[in-house]
Amino acid sequence: MLIQLLTLLCILLYGAGIFFLNRRLHAPSVYTRRILISNIGAVVVHTTLLTALLAERGLNHLSFLIVLSIIALLLGIFSVSRGRQLASLMLRPAIFGFAIVSILLLMLIPERSHMQYAMSIGLTVHIILSLLAFSLLVLASLYAGQVLFLNKVLKERSARALDAHLPPLLAVEQYFFRLLTAGTLVLTCAIVAGVLFVDGLFAATQLHKTILSFVAWLCFGGIVIAxxxxxxxxxxxxxxxxxxxxxLTLAYFGSRFVRDILLS
Structure with a gap:
């Protein structure tokens, strides 16, 4: 019953956050307090929900949908931590929408097949770093999309290019590179931890994930250095x-989606 109540409350708070955020983008001076309360409340309740689920199912029972919801939560936390930054406010409704979908899938889709892990300290560190890296790099990709959008608006010289509701292109681009750098550094640590502590990293069943992860890491590293x-x-x-x-998404979620959802 507790999990069901937390799920309902979490969805309501995320939904309220989306509503107030969309209204504020058209009227910047209103709903500031409601946005703050709904946004912080949503990530706090989401954290409580996932904590309850992991306490019930066990930390060594990480399924595709639980990991998806953890990533949605991390994206929400990173976004909310930016406060009233306009670029973050523009992306936050999409992030909250993703969080709602992840929670609904977690509650509605039965998962009968899970991969259980013998959790060691090294493996735990690798998993935590991997989740943080993936969340940071996905958020960087969202800002990359925002940079493309702002560039298009400016090149078209439309009236929206001077709209006060749009964030400055340079500020968005700078934050994009900071996120990309941080995500790449954390991904580097995650890969090192994987090589040191994860058994079977280069086994046949894991080889495609390892190769895709290394290729993505080389791309991110090349971008940062360049x-x-x-x-x-x-x-x-x-x-x-x-x-x-x-x-990177295909490396982590491709096989997990097939194993935990399609084949379950």
């Missing part, structure tokens, strides 16, 4: 970031 050493920026960097994020 930006800080050569000052490269612009559309090619954005598109390569989105490609690398797609590879």
């Amino acid at each position: 930006h800080y050493v050569r000052g490269l920026r612009g559309k090619p960097i954005i598109l390569l970031t989105l490609t690398a994020s797609s590879l």
Whole structure:
């Protein structure tokens, strides 16, 4: 009963957050307090919900849908931590919508097949770092999409280019590179932890995930080095970031989706 109540409350708070955020984007001076309460409340209740689920099912019982919901929560926390930054406010409804979908899937889809892990300290560190890295890099990809959108608006020289409701392009781009750098560093640590502590990382059943993860890591690392050493920026960097994020998503979620959802 507790989990059901937390689920309902979480969905209501995320829904309220989306409503108030959308209203505020058209009227920046209103709903500030309601946004703060609903946003913080949503991530707190979501954290409580996942804590209750993991306490019930066990930390060594991480399914595809639980991991998906954890990533949605991390994205929500990272976004809410940005406060009233306009770029973050524009992305937050999509992040909250993703969180609602992840919670609904978690509650509605029965999962009868799980991969259980013998949790060691090293494996725990690898999992935590992997989730943090993936969340940071997905968030960076969302900001990359925002950079593309703002570039398009500015090039079209439309009236919206001077709209006060749009965030400054340079500020969004700078934060995108900071997120990308942080995510790449955490992903590096996650890969090192995987090599050191995860058994069977290069086994046949895991090889495709390992290769895709390394390719994505090389892409992210190349982008970061090219930006800080050569000052490269612009559309090619954005598109390569989105490609690398797609590879990383396929590496982690591709086989898990087939195993935990389709084959269960």
